[in-house]
Amino acid sequence: MGILDIYLPIAGVSLDVMALLVLGAAVGVLSGVFGVGGGFLLTPLLIFIGVPPAVAVASSANQLVGASVSGAIAHWRRGNIDFVMGALMLVGGFAGSGLGVWLFAILRRIGQVELFISLAYALLLTTLGALMLIESTRSLLRRRRGIAIRRKLHQHTWLHGLPFKLRFRRSKLYISALLPIILGFLVGILSAVLGVGGGFVMVPAMIYLLRMPTAVVPGTSLFQIIFVTAVVTLLQSVANNTVDAVLAMVLLIGGVVGAQVGTRWGARLRGEELRALLALIVLAVAAKLVFDLTVRPDNLFSLGTLES
Amino acid sequence: MKRWFVALAFLMAAFPARADQPLLADLTGHLIAITTGFTGTSVVLFGATDGPGDIVAIVRGPERDSVVWQKRHLAGMWINGPNVTFANVPSYYAVFSNRKLDDIAPPNAQALSQIGIANLRIDPRDPRTKQDETTTFRAALIAGQKRAHLFAEYPGSVVFLGDRLFRATLDFPANVPTGNYLVEVLLIRNGRVVSGQTTPLVIAESGLGADVSEFAQNNAALYGFTAVLVAALLGWLASLPFRNV
Numbered sequence: 018m019g020i021l022d023i024y025l026p027i028a029g030v031s032l033d034v035m036a037l038l039v040l041g042a043a044v045g046v047l048s049g050v051f052g053v054g055g056g057f058l059l060t061p062l063l064i065f066i067g068v069p070p071a072v073a074v075a076s077s078a079n080q081l082v083g084a085s086v087s088g089a090i091a092h093w094r095r096g097n098i099d100f101v102m103g104a105l106m107l108v109g110g111f112a113g114s115g116l117g118v119w120l121f122a123i124l125r126r127i128g129q130v131e132l133f134i135s136l137a138y139a140l141l142l143t144t145l146g147a148l149m150l151i152e153s154t155r156s157l158l159r160r161r162r163g164i165a166i167r168r169k170l171h172q173h174t175w176l177h178g179l180p181f182k183l184r185f186r187r188s189k190l191y192i193s194a195l196l197p198i199i200l201g202f203l204v205g206i207l208s209a210v211l212g213v214g215g216g217f218v219m220v221p222a223m224i225y226l227l228r229m230p231t232a233v234v235p236g237t238s239l240f241q242i243i244f245v246t247a248v249v250t251l252l253q254s255v256a257n258n259t260v261d262a263v264l265a266m267v268l269l270i271g272g273v274v275g276a277q278v279g280t281r282w283g284a285r286l287r288g289e290e291l292r293a294l295l296a297l298i299v300l301a302v303a304a305k306l307v308f309d310l311t312v313r314p315d316n317l318f319s320l321g322t323l324e325s
Numbered sequence: 326m327k328r329w330f331v332a333l334a335f336l337m338a339a340f341p342a343r344a345d346q347p348l349l350a351d352l353t354g355h356l357i358a359i360t361t362g363f364t365g366t367s368v369v370l371f372g373a374t375d376g377p378g379d380i381v382a383i384v385r386g387p388e389r390d391s392v393v394w395q396k397r398h399l400a401g402m403w404i405n406g407p408n409v410t411f412a413n414v415p416s417y418y419a420v421f422s423n424r425k426l427d428d429i430a431p432p433n434a435q436a437l438s439q440i441g442i443a444n445l446r447i448d449p450r451d452p453r454t455k456q457d458e459t460t461t462f463r464a465a466l467i468a469g470q471k472r473a474h475l476f477a478e479y480p481g482s483v484v485f486l487g488d489r490l491f492r493a494t495l496d497f498p499a500n501v502p503t504g505n506y507l508v509e510v511l512l513i514r515n516g517r518v519v520s521g522q523t524t525p526l527v528i529a530e531s532g533l534g535a536d537v538s539e540f541a542q543n544n545a546a547l548y549g550f551t552a553v554l555v556a557a558l559l560g561w562l563a564s565l566p567f568r569n570v
Contacts, residue, residue, distance in 0.1 A: 082557035254548055269559050
């Protein structure tokens with residue numbers, strides 16, 4: 018234990034401030050580079066250093082509010098936010114996060130929170146990571162061979178047959194308003210249950226499903242993450258009493274600086290390389306989760322307390 | 326019942342000691358404040374006996390119901406399966422003594438006076454729980470609490486200064502649960518408890534930590550709202566120095 022330990026009142030444990038700051042900064046860099054909140058790495062790491070899982074999930078959401086504000090401002094200055102798209106995603110996101118917090122309370126009662134979190138992560142991350150890796154390597158190879166790729170302007174799929182079509186100027190799209198709403202809803206559930214902003218699902222979905230231009234994706238994703246994580250923090254506080262604000266603030270101090278640095282790096286890296294890098298990180302986390310689930314644990318028993 | 330016990334302990338501490346009492350003991354402090362920099366702490370227990378004997382001090386934290394889950398192998402994965410909920414498990418239980426408990430008293434005497442982790446009464450909340458299940462899960466509960474340093478035995482931690490004066494440093498780990506504690510000091514001679522004294526000890530959060538957790542408990546909605554606002558403000562502040570880059 019270091020000299021700089023800090024007592025976290027809701028988590029009920031003391032942890033090294035420096036470790037928390039470094040953790041926050043590392044996740045912040047990711048956040049800035051990819052436009053993902055980094056919650057999918059933060060939550061498991063917090064649990065690993067001794068924060069109770071329920072507190073880790075809720076406090077991550079709290080720190081993501083600040084991290085995404087910081088990141089979104091940086092993108093907003095570059096004009097990289099599609100506010101109409103973000104607002105529609107939010108509508109779905111609020112409904113989804115409400116359902117998610119309720120689901121979380123049920124899972125906690127039947128003791129399957131950990132399993133659900135691991136399984137959901139593993140499934141999502143493997144699928145997304147693989148898809149992104151295949152796509153980005155393909156375009157990297159094409160570029161190396163010097164073949165100019167021209168993306169078709171109009172690839173019509175059944176998604177384009179949906180009603181309530183709307184023009185999104187910033188994204189140069191004409192698609193159904195239902196798409197961002199449904200996407201926001203699904204990500205809102207994830208956000209509440211997994212303590213993630215959902216950027217790691219949102220970003221690929223915006224690129225590959227909605228076919229938004231890569232430049233506006235991180236900013237728009239961060240913009241809607243601010244509000245979804247804010248609602249999750251509020252709901253988790255009321256429903257489960259698990260938000261450790263002290264923990265969140267310490268992580269944030271490291272995180273916000275990291276996010277600014279990350280945004281700058283992100284602007285310098287090329288799109289394909291960025292996506293390939295994110296894909297590799299996503300796959301590594303998935304592999305670790307699958308490994309943990311299938312390998313016989315050292316200890317077959319786990320404890321939980323109920324207030325009597 | 327518990328309140329009565331605490332009141333009695335207070336009275337015992339308040340009255341001047343009489344010379345004919347076989348055992349007298351007290352703590353250097355009755356309140357442990359958990360502040361932002363809390364990394365565990367210790368309290369000194371000191372006292373006197375009316376002659377040679379063994380001293381055992383039992384520290385008990387507030388009771389809670391605890392669930393123990395057992396993982397099962399299902400479809401290639403290890404997932405939480407059977408579980409047993411135990412009622413009124415002490416959140417903290419430590420035994421400090423001048424030598425090994427087995428040297429102080431025979432096992433049946435230890436069991437009778439409920440001395441030691443092995444003699445803790447931990448029963449399932451559901452009385453229909455099968456005996457073998459209870460045994461397995463209770464063992465897992467105790468092992469888990471020991472790993473977290475919340476159940477512990479410290480033989481040799483009570484030190485005698487001469488025949489009659491004794492002292493012990495009671496160490497509390499950083500993850501010690503908050504609440505009302507009882508410190509039970511026993512004087513044992515020839516394997517029998519001759520005298521006992523119980524002293525209260527309160528472990529409470531104080532300073533910023535206490536304010537935060539009190540706020541979170543009493544006004545969860547406003548607390549959540551404040552947490553969001555402060556986070557957003559920090560995020561905005563952090564982006565200012567980079568404005569013109």
